[in-house]
Amino acid sequence: MTNEAEGKIGAILVSPNAIATIASQALLTSYGVVGMASKTAIGDLAAQLTRDPHHGIDVRYKRDQLIIDVYVIIQHGTRISQVASSVINRVRFQVEQAVGIPVHQVNVFVQGLRMAEDSKE
């Protein structure tokens, strides 16, 4: 849980799960990202079984600073550096806009590439 605003009249708390949900929405519409992946193969399996909506997204705090790790699968044949930096911008923007908490870092882990359909490459 974290503090968004602490004033005299009370506090607003936003959980990492809520932030992960926002991030996952941002990733769904990120161009070039075709899927999410876990850090480990076991994680992938578990996610499939539980249909975890935050699959592939890790939200944590380090000394009050918000860090979001995303584990993604990117379309093969796109410029990965550009897709990844778009992801960073997009996730940061969506989260900051929605909850107003500054995002310290967004780390993109490219866990795999997906070949395009009927690809010959």
Added chain:
Amino acid sequence: MKPDNVTTGEGRRTCNGQDFKKFVQAGLAWLEQNYEEVNALNVFPVPDGDTGTNMMLTMRSAYNEIAGLDEPHLGTIAQKVYNGALMGARGNSGVILSQLWRGFARGVEEEAVLRADSLVRGLKEATRMAYQAVQEPVEGTMLTVAREAAEEAEAALEESSDLPTILERVVERCHLAVQRTPQLLPVLAEAGVVDSGGRGLTFILEGMLRLLRGEPLEIRTAEHTIEALRSELSPEDEEGYGYDVQYLIKGEGLDVAAIRRHIESLGWSTLVVGDSNMIKVHVHVHNPGEVIGYGASQGVLLDVVVENMQEQYQQFVQERGGPRMASQQSAEPVRAEQPTIEEGTIAAVAVAPGDGLERIFYSLGAAKVISGGQTMNPSMKDILEAVNSLPTDRVVILPNNKNIFMAAEQAAQAANGKQVHVVPTRTIPQGISALLALDPHGEFEEVVEMMTESSEMVETGEVTVSTRTARVDGVQVRKGQIIGLHNDKLTVAGDDVQSVVLDLLDKMGADDLELITLYYGDSVTRQEAVEMAGIIQEAYPDHEVELREGGQPHYFYILSVE
């Protein structure tokens, strides 16, 4: 960049890899001319660079990959285009564009030449490929425009197998699709813009169509036209610059669209963005009270800022000259052709764009020529320095452009101890006529009167490219069309320079006059100008036709008839 000509015309059915190269070049060229417009549509504050710039750099990389290739096979060239786009993809829009090229290349990979059916297949594959690379495609973006383009191409193929016909329909559909993007994507509607990526894609396809039609791909950004149009459309001329008003409205259930409509009816340069709880308003008005009153009736006002733009403008004009003038003075060598001015005589200071025109003014006896014109107005200080530098205390200023009047008037007033008068010449030919009437030893008042009269005797024509689509003075122009202005008024529009020049001369009443002078600009070669003069001479066999190198930017030709 000017693409080489491709044999064009109706009935053209195929093009090989080398022809296709020119298509890519044309798409790039047209985007390069228009990318700033695309940038201006960027509404997402996501720091992902500007869409127009990103798409342009991606296209440039794509074109560079094939620029030096002699490969005639279309499929091979298309694959190279994708490679280039992939390597140079910049930003989100660049990545999408690279995927479109990838699909296109896949669609035509077996084809040696582009036919109508392979074009359609290419566009369909492009769309399919582009949609594949995202989990949830967002509609109202470049993707939507690409999809509609492919749909239209497919429908068009059923009626025709003519490439230009199909491409024409595709481009038209793209324009419609772009117009509809705000209906699909609320964030666009709220900002009152269309999708930037879709617009960029449309420019690329439109560039290709322009090549097929033989239309020009180089636009000189003739700010003139914009200014001319703007002054017709906005009240800045008569009532000054007015006030810049900004505020936030806070409330509940605010109707952004309704508020935008109302604000637009109150002023100009409006920007109304926000949501039902908070709206940002920015507008230029003559009566700030009205617009603030309206805002207060809609909700609570915050951060109200009202600025007097007339003041700002004058400050700007005054401040601007300082450092620039200093550097110019030290860098500028004394010109050999500059005539020496005797003490006590009447001297003229003229403003002119381009080396050729500068030389002409000097040769006709101007004491000082300040470089400037349509898009590079000299400051009041530039003019004042020029006036003060002359060893005489009687000076006439020839601004030669409406936009410079104010600076010239201010310079005239600020020139202490000198008699300075502005002869309000609006065009270069007017300035030249006025200068010809200058008698350095005459009575000041009389000379000014003579010069003013003389400037009014000449008819001015200017030929340039329209920077936007508009209807002014009953003339409909499309962006990119060649237009002719008669005495600063938009008079004719057409698709090629030569016919516009002839139409314009006709409208200027050249028939009843004797001397036609043609000043050609920096985008026209001497040979083209000689040819143009020949055509004019043929149309007016009894007139005297003179050709001069003007070297002016933006205008192909400046014409004077007297």
